[in-house]
Amino acid sequence: MRVSYLFIVAVISSLLLCLTSCSESKLAPIASETPLTPMVKVAEGALVDLLVEEHPVTNAQFRNFVISSPSWARSQAADVLVGENYLQHWLGDFEYPEGSANSPVTNVSWFAAREYARWAGRRLATQDEWELLALASETVADGSQEKRYQQTILDWYQRQIPEIPTAVRLGEPNYYQLFDMHGLIWEWVDDFNKPSPLMAEYGRTSDVTKLFCGDIEIGDSDPNDVASFRLSFRNSFVANQTYPNIGFRCVADEYVADCCQPLEPSSATAALPNESIYLTDGLWRDQSGGARALSDFVGQVVVAVMIFTHCEHACPRTILDLKEIEKEIPSEQLGKVRWLLISMDSERDTPEVLQAYAETNNLDTSRWTLLHGDDFAVRGIAAALGVRYKKGTKGNFAHSNIITTLDSAGRIAHQLVGLGAESSPTVAAIKAECSR
Secondary structure: EOOOHHHHHHHHHHHHOOOOOOOOOOOOOHHHHHOOOEEEEEEEEEOOEEEEEEEOOOHHHHHHHHHHHHOOOOOOOOOOHHHOOOOOOOOOOOOOOOOOOEEEEOOHHHHHHHHHHHHOOOOOHHHHHHHHOOOOOOOOOOOOOOOHHHHHHHHHHHHOOOOOOOOOOOOOOOOOOOOOOOOOOOOOOOOOOOOHHHHHHHHOOOOOHHHHHHHHOOOOOOOOOOHHHHHHHHHOOOOOOOOOOOOOOEEEEOOOOOOOOOOOOOOHEEEOOOOOOHOOOOEEEEOOOOOEOOOHHHHOEEEEEEOOOOOOOOHHHHHHHHHHHOOOOHHHHHHOEEEEEEEOOOOOOOOOHHHHHHOOOOOOOOOOOEHHHHHHHHHHHHHHHOEEEEEOOOOOOEEEOOOEEEOOOOEEEEEEEOOOOOOHHHHHHHHHHHHH
């Protein structure tokens, strides 16, 4: 099934409008009896043994998470993580509309969805995992050739979605016994911020080469098929923003019985302003192998870039740009500036590799810090910085080229987009922050 570009534009406009009223659930409460959704194990195919929640997370289930971890309540969650419309359809911090206990929770940010998954001992599906699961019709694992099934999906894309969706599990499950993969809501995936093939195809940027490394191809799928449309649509999302038609479900690689421990901010991050990207903290090590937290950089003006050491194109040029910017900072201010290189390559860029990279590039580690994080940490900081990246088949990455200046509390003060871009605004931003 192929979709025209004009149709895609129309659908995106339609999906972002949610104007009709909600329908009441006819089912007895599902989620109030258990904090988590039952999981189905995929028994065949490329995702064999993957555990998948049989339906999207509901309002009642998300309420259990918020009660357990009050820092994610509507009135408490940090702006950098949730945005102003977080849980806007709820009546308060812990109260959802009457009759919507079994409706999928929506108006939740990507950050909130993945924190729920972490609380549950689970994770968000990758884009590829979700698409394989969603490919199934009611009878076969690959329903792409079933015209009726494909048309049903396309018809749903063109409908206005209720402000509060109907309950889960009212329709028929698909081949994997999963409910509501289509027809109810859209769902967050872990790597929603991969580069989209449609960005290049339809000119969403004036010059794609300014935004993505030349190591791998960006467009690896047909920009006219339904799956590519979904990739493009998700690629328009912002990690801390919420949408009335987007929720989520979790997956897991193995069952975790001991779950649902409260997730509360550390004392170091609790004092940070709501706009600080340091609130996205994860597990980090620097080039010396020492454990680090993003909050370690509080009090310094930070110039941050995401790289990977095997890059032969954009990243070396970015390092040169940073060195040129460094030369423009007065000596009396240099001591206030930290140059931060964050690797997106969790597998290959170990601390030892980062140390060698610093030596090869003559980076003074008294002023430059190189960070290695796990996939969870890397995806989180990339989302906060607006960096999109995608790993290719040879292990290299297509990625945004963005130099971010952070103030002393970790708030974004300025961003420079593109290789070789005019750096004077960044220099001015660094000097201004150092003078505060």
